[in-house]
Amino acid sequence: MKRILSFITVFTLLLTACEGPQGPPGFDGFDGQDGQNGQNGVNFVGQSFESTIDFTAPDYAVSIEVPLDIDLIESDMVLVYHLKDVVDEYDVWKPLPETVYVNSGEEFQYNFEHNFDFVTIFIESHPEFDFNQLFEDETLGQTFRIVILPVDFVNSSNLDINDFNAVMEVVQ
Template structure:
């Protein structure tokens, strides 16, 4: 009987001390809270009338806290039926000597998306394809999620997997 008990103890020890391969990396919550980002899209026109900028109200159903990270991505087109998004700020080269940027700033209520360049930039050289019907996706990520994950915020596909 002692021998059977000893064998069971040894087998139980080996079974409980075995480990398998480590699972895929996840991200830490905070006190059991599931951290997820939120997003919304907007399409705007940049004109001389609006000073080549547009302020967009953050929807009321999106919780934006002081510590959250706000990112903006510009829809650049499609490749093989998939949207191509570029992180702002985004520099566009008009010709060999001229360039401008799509950029943004935000507060708790609004995200302002604008075109900026050097003080002598001639906005008249912008084409309608660069000014009209420009679609942007605004992404709000909790800073705890950003700090606890290996998110490349410049890679839209990496970021969007954490957005509901």
């Protein structure tokens, strides 16, 4: 009995004596309720808006102003998706850049660039491409969704930015 009591006493002393100095403080966390509006308890605000545009000669480019209620900062990631079709009442979106092959064996791309105020969506191809080959359904009434995500979130998650539905699940 003495041995058991001695063993428990030594064990208890060892457990209480295993304390070291406190480490450096960690970084401040995100404000808000954990698990809300994000993955893995990370809160962020992803934003999106849509625009339907017509591509016309000579530039085949349209600049779309970023709405004033969207805060676009330098480190944010801008993604653009093209509405390709509606199947069984569900939208089919394709990320840009998007290569399109025309009947003559040629190809062109829908592409984009952006700054803090505008997202410019354009059609581009090789210098000898004949833009007269384009059909109206390739140039007129084209709908695009512009999505703005904080780059910290994109880098810290396993988000597949090529999967429109996955991206829209994390956008408010």
